[in-house]
Amino acid sequence: MLFQYLYPENHSFENLNQYLVQFVNSLAATNSRSRFVLNNYFHADFVDILNESPKLKGKFENFFNSFKTLGDDEKTRFIELLNNVQEFNQVFSDTTIDLDDCKTESINNLIGNDSFKQLADFLFTCVKYDRWNIKGHYQLIYEALDHKVCPFCGIHTLHKTFREDYDHLAPKALYPLVSIHPKNLAPMCHDCNSKNKGAKDVLYTDQGNRRTFVYPYSNHITVTLDFSNSVIPQTDINNQEGNWEILFDPANDETETWDEIFNIKTRYLTDFLIPNYETWINDFVLDCVEENIDLNDSDLIKEQLSLFGRRFNRKWYEQANLIKGPLFDFLANCENDLFFNSITTIYNRRVGAA
Template identity: 30%
Template sequence: MLFTYQYINHSMEKMQEFVDYIFLEVWCKAAVITEYSFELYNNKLELKEVVTAFHYSSTIGGDFFNTKIEEIFLIFQTLSPDEISQLEQWYHSNNNIENLCKNDPLFVPSRYSDITLLNAKLGPILKKFFVRLYSQDLLSLKALSDKIGKIEDHYNEFVMVNRTGKCPFCGLYDIDSEYVHTREAYDHYLPKSEYPFTSISFKNLAPICNKCNSGNKGSKDPLKDTNGNRRKAFYPYNLNPNVMEIDIKLNSTDIMKMTPQDITLTFGPTNIDEELNTWNELFGIEERYKAKCCSADAIYWFNQIIDECGDKSPIEFLAIRLDSAKKSPYSDTNFLRKPFLEACASLNLFTI
């Protein structure tokens, strides 16, 4: 990805804390507990208040939450210590998203299909529970939102810190700011339909433009290629991001009739080739960037150098534009404008 997000701490993270407690302290200890009761939450009083309120409120989301927790508890009671140990390992691995993206061999991701192989009943019911956790009919319930806050508030605080204003996965589209009433969707980087335990983890949730989310990534898997092989992927909250390199070569001098076949794109640096290939495959980057270079925007980039150079030569004005683009790479698609104009210059298209 072009740049990474800065992670923010927010009360919404408390929902993941609740889930951690349910999984590790309720379900994984079910085999040594006689029966399910709200007393199991005595060491997590805020969560106890939530499940108790859900019990007496008769809401669809609350009833689902409480009912599924108890149903899963009863299945865990039938599991062997080895099976529970395996589930705990999968839980910790799936919630260590940064190391999964690095393809660290110490962290092995699991899917619902893996859990179903371990226990035929458990996989489907866990999927129903975790997919439903990220839903407004649950998260908007007052008994819960009073504890964890609202996702709209998280979004507003998020974009106040992450002020680039562009989708980091493509750089082509704006991300809604705190000054508009709408907000971008949060992408489940590890798809919630495939990977258990991470549907409400904000380490797995990142605001993303609609074109990247619905039009390109969808439910594609960043951790495995189409053949099922593990691979490296960019982590959206990497504290030490790489500086992206984009090189463009044009195989035609006819800017007005440029086609994708006339453009060669190269991404770097080479030490992150695997992450770059994953990024390209997930978000259709090469296709979209080539299309941009064949658009009216690219024609404007070119004509601007010729038409607005004033008393300077086009080459002199080009140098100014390239310097400006370097300083503000994500404004006006400068990260792509710069290599495109450099490619034009290499063909002597600005020489009069």
């Protein structure tokens, strides 16, 4: 997203999805009289797993009994749909790919019930089992990161001591065929995953139009924040509280989707800028006091604000600097005398208190 994950190729985490795909492909020749014999339809290694898990075995059998009664065209269509989404990373950038037939309602209609959806949901609960080593999968992703923060917001820390949530990029409630597909799963901070993205469809708008979603294992967004439409607090007699507004540069489909899915602008303003603005300004003044920089001159204030902006921009993913860097750049160039006078007032109070 803001930066890329390295996808852990050929990890054991992929095996569960591969076993499912093999199973479905083996069903092409079934008919209404076919019996659910594990060795006929499953990889030998997975047979042992099923024998240890009666509930999982039961979910497979329920789907098997529904699938075997389908007509040949329906069987072929379902198998095609599952095989076609195996390179699922492609659908995020190619908006010509129609995924309506892959959605839950279409799959349920094709099968005649929700037996595959129930199987897919139960399979995802199995992902946490030690045999799939999802912890090791996460560690490979984490260790390869230059920045140990969530790439979807760029702010919240990703932890090494425990595994972060694995988000379904295309939600499993809507796309059961990729419920356990590793290329549809990515670590994400709790705020991005549970509190904001949730079950939003990243591939279709609410109006049903396909859209581009930047795929975190192969692409990223290059974006900066623009505060040029903002009203700085205490600088407008008709609006003493000010009004902060964030624009994206560039403003395009990718950044619009990013904002809509993760509620970026609102979170950046509500959780970080608005509650911390006065602290950031006071810290700026205090640092200048400690460095014996006289802030009684607006040109010098601009110079120092610009210097702080460059410092924040150099360490983009530390302490909300991706907000603070563009913010201080904006303040340095705002040409707002009331704002610069307020900096001088804070400075002189600090110096007087010292």
